[in-house]
Amino acid sequence: MKIGILSAGHLPPDIAARHGAYPRLYADLLTGHGFDFADWTVCDGVFPPSIDAADGWLVSGSKHGAYEDLPWIAPLEAFIRALDADRRPLVGICFGHQIVAQALGGRVEKFAGGWSVGRRAYVWGDDTWHLNGWHQDQVVAPPAQAQSVASSDVCRHAALAYGDHILTVQPHPEFSAAFTADLIESRGRGVVPDAVLARAEAALDLPLDNRAMGDRLGAFLKQAHARRGAGAAGS
Structure with a gap:
């Protein structure tokens, strides 16, 4: 299964030199699932030729706000809507979580309570996940089709599920302690x-709980891909 990484930002050069750029971070996060990866730096205007360029997709973090007037935001939103319309597997992380929500009718704003940086507890059903975050923006109004499935003490909509084909999270499971430091x-x-x-x-x-969350996201992508394939075979 090929995962297309839509890189919505660049890490600071010193950070990328030590830890790798976004595509490497996400490939490491999803290791062990047998994925192949391709990446497109959408923040530089480089987009995939079509939604068929990969079997599943991931939208990265970014220093930018989903609501900023940048030339690549609208094309990215259009690409996300195309993925949703065709029920393609999609994961979003931090900015990715926010831009997916905005593209599908939700609202993203700066949180009145300010920044969330570092390790926090995220309650997801009966489970609690400890993950690093780095954000001031939040999804304050999810799209009508989204189900809010996780929260923290400072983030009400910390994970959103859209049917069985899109799952997005506000924290950064790809951020290790050393990376955050x-x-x-x-x-x-x-x-x-x-x-x-x-x-x-x-x-x-x-x-x-980075490894466990990486496994959860990887399993989600594979299951969503399998369901879509089974649906296509039965139609």
């Missing part, structure tokens, strides 16, 4: 309030 130094100082950064740094040694 480096990002605090590279992008956090002077931008994120000191108290928020101090809270994040105090949690750097605590365990994360």
